[in-house]
Amino acid sequence: MTLLSPRGFLTPLIHVLVWSLFGLTFLLFQPLTGRLTMPPQFWLKQGLMFGAWVGVFYLTARVSVPRLLFQGRTGWFVLALVGTTVAVLLFSKFLEVSLNLPALMDKAFEAAAGRPRLLQNRGPRFDSMGLLTTMFVLGISTSITVVHKWQHDARVRQALEQQRVSSELSVLKAQINPHFFFNTLNNIYALTLLDGEQAREAIHRLSRMMRYVLYDSAGGLTLLSQEIAFVQDYITLMQLRLDERVSVTFERPDPVRDVPVAPMLLLPFLENAFKHGVAATQASCIYVALRQPTADVVELEVRNTRLPPPTSDLAGSNGIGLVNTRRRLDLLYPDRFNLLVDDHTPANEFRVHLTLHVA
Structure with missing residues (x-):
């Protein structure tokens, strides 16, 4: 020194x-x-x-x-x-x-x-x-x-803490991405056996999503409009394998006031809804709403029908989900988010409500 x-x-x-x-x-x-x-x-x-x-x-x-x-x-x-x-x-x-x-x-x-x-x-x-x-x-x-x-x-x-947080976020994103693509590729594989046109559309949509994950979100932050487009693509891709017994509703803010947000932060909530809110022999519904009360506040509400057996656990069988997402929120938005999880609402639904202060 x-x-x-x-x-x-x-x-x-x-x-x-x-x-x-x-x-x-x-x-x-x-x-x-x-x-x-x-x-x-x-x-x-x-x-x-x-x-x-x-x-x-x-x-x-x-x-x-x-x-x-x-x-x-x-x-x-x-x-x-x-x-x-x-x-x-x-x-x-x-x-x-x-x-x-x-x-x-x-x-x-x-x-x-x-x-x-x-x-x-x-x-x-x-x-x-x-x-x-x-x-x-x-x-x-x-x-x-x-x-x-x-x-x-x-x-x-401070430098070591920033490196630790950056490394941990990279690990968390690396856990999310393979999990998402693994499920999506399985869905596309099933579509190829049923409808080739829908499978081609799904592959095109997945390639657009992959470009978003690999390039558009590489800087650590993305625009809210891009994240909403990603969510829309994901929901559309999931709907391709559903029948009329499943009702899917997606609401988005109009107009969207662009603010920087962490990419793919909302994906685990949607994955959980489609994983646990869909049954082959029973009617169910999935409701996804993105709201923007103010320019620097983003709200996400996800509800899905609670189907037996009661497996509505956002962590999933591989431990990726709620714990992972909470950790990312703690690292990226300390003291600037509120996450409420209700696993059994009066309407027999699994409900997640996230309020995020992005400014």
């Missing part, structure tokens, strides 16, 4: 601006006395200390924090901060002694005051300003590095 990365918390330009401000504050700091002229050794020490603080900043950001604090070695990290602070103070003291700075500063003050300093502290001098500055630099370095790490981890977690 580097704080110099253009994608990091601090850009190189901000580094330059911050260190320039820091330099103006500390490198050029001197007692506010108009006639005071600081000796060159003072400026040399300030420049060297400025370089030491810059080094301490990046040493903490690139070494101490990543290798100690982020690795859970908090005790060693605290010792590293204390050791760094002591090292900086010793370096400051070394510069003062080497440059004979205390005596030179006394002379500068005496020259500015015009008289000898009566009370001079001849004992060891504690560099309180150096201590506060070092602690400030260490605190800023640690804080910036921690915040940068937190932001980086948050971006990584």
Whole structure:
């Protein structure tokens, strides 16, 4: 991890601006006395200390924090901060002694005051300003590095979550598509034995549906009008194998206000109705209604006659259906849908009602 990365918390330009401000504050700091002229050794020490603080900043950001604090070695990290602070103070003291700075500063003050300093502290001098500055630099370095790490981890977690959701959706769609085509091809096979013209029409309609599944819905979203056309094709295809004992009603919004929706999200509800609402020897009905109360709300109501034995389970024998669809809804429309399933209405029907907020 580097704080110099253009994608990091601090850009190189901000580094330059911050260190320039820091330099103006500390490198050029001197007692506010108009006639005071600081000796060159003072400026040399300030420049060297400025370089030491810059080094301490990046040493903490690139070494101490990543290798100690982020690795859970908090005790060693605290010792590293204390050791760094002591090292900086010793370096400051070394510069003062080497440059004979205390005596030179006394002379500068005496020259500015015009008289000898009566009370001079001849004992060891504690560099309180150096201590506060070092602690400030260490605190800023640690804080910036921690915040940068937190932001980086948050971006990584978000990217991983998006990849997980995308992968899971791909798996769910892969489960739906073979299930749908398997049933449809079985129906077409049965039609070829009864009516060749209807079989050709069914193949043409299925090819249009396959193009929709493979190409039109490849981007993850499709227009509501395209999804309605797909539903219409599916219902028409299913009706080809039904006789007059089965009544199928399909209602659609008119006009359709196009909004993006997840493709093939409604298909499992229709599959369930045609699978469990049709009997060879008993009259039944299937009702499908798509409504659009507002531009960003889509409603689907599916009802089918509940036939014995009671097998109206949207999950089906292979576990694909209600569980799969609920999972897709949770992933694609979290907190933006309401799914009601009534497996035995007063009219002896299996009813599903989905309200979807697509905006």
